Amino acid sequence: MRLDLRLIAGMIAPGTKVLDIGCGDGALLDHLTREKGADARGMEIDMAQATAAVAQGLAVIQGDADTDLAFYPDDAFDYVVLSRTLHAVEKPREVLRQMLRIGRYAIVSFPNFGHWEVRMKLFLTGRMPMTETWGRPWHETPNIHPCTILDFCDLCEADGYAIEQWLAVDEKGLRAPWERSVRLANLFGEQALFRLTRKDKKSLGE
Numbered sequence: 643m644r645l646d647l648r649l650i651a652g653m654i655a656p657g658t659k660v661l662d663i664g665c666g667d668g669a670l671l672d673h674l675t676r677e678k679g680a681d682a683r684g685m686e687i688d689m690a691q692a693t694a695a696v697a698q699g700l701a702v703i704q705g706d707a708d709t710d711l712a713f714y715p716d717d718a719f720d721y722v723v724l725s726r727t728l729h730a731v732e733k734p735r736e737v738l739r740q741m742l743r744i745g746r747y748a749i750v751s752f753p754n755f756g757h758w759e760v761r762m763k764l765f766l767t768g769r770m771p772m773t774e775t776w777g778r779p780w781h782e783t784p785n786i787h788p789c790t791i792l793d794f795c796d797l798c799e800a801d802g803y804a805i806e807q808w809l810a811v812d813e814k815g816l817r818a819p820w821e822r823s824v825r826l827a828n829l830f831g832e833q834a835l836f837r838l839t840r841k842d843k844k845s846l847g848e
Contacts, residue, residue: 756790
């Protein structure tokens with residue numbers, strides 16, 4: 643699995659109910675089902691990938707995070723996962739709100755637009771940067787809402803989400819996570835992972 647999916651799996655408790663939004667070919671679902679005994683289900687906007695996941699025996703439906711999360715009931719899952727998809731949805735703030743309505747925890751991963759290499763390339767060339775993480779030219783990328791780690795933390799604070807766990811790592815996981823300083827993570831982390839819960843849900847559960 644991709645690095646961020648392996649790290650996400652480590653944030654999920656065994657035997658829980660999980661919804662993976664933008665699940666692709668279902669690699670995370672398969673891992674959680676086999677290794678953690680999870681009741682893992684997926685939603686994927688690409689019909690070909692959704693069909694391929696179903697062909698493997700995974701519980702995946704074709705759907706759009708921007709519109710279809712509203713059909714799920716409150717507190718239907720323990721975890722709702724959105725891996726490297728937040729920056730590609732039309733309404734990221736609403737998607738996060740829906741995730742934390744239908745799940746106790748939301749786990750989100752995204753490439754960090756505040757990474758030093760992105761900043762340097764934009765400063766030196768005056769053009770939208772291309773890196774290993776941001777690997778497509780601007781006119782072909784699905785990324786419509788790139789954000790930084792600091793941007794995401796600000797949104798969580800504004801909307802009342804408690805950050806229970808976070809990591810910032812490089813693309814290959816070769817460097818130690820930047821766990822102590824959000825500002826250093828924003829500069830050196832190529833991708834970020836957050837596990838969130840609503841502050842009111844946290845207080846109710848304690």
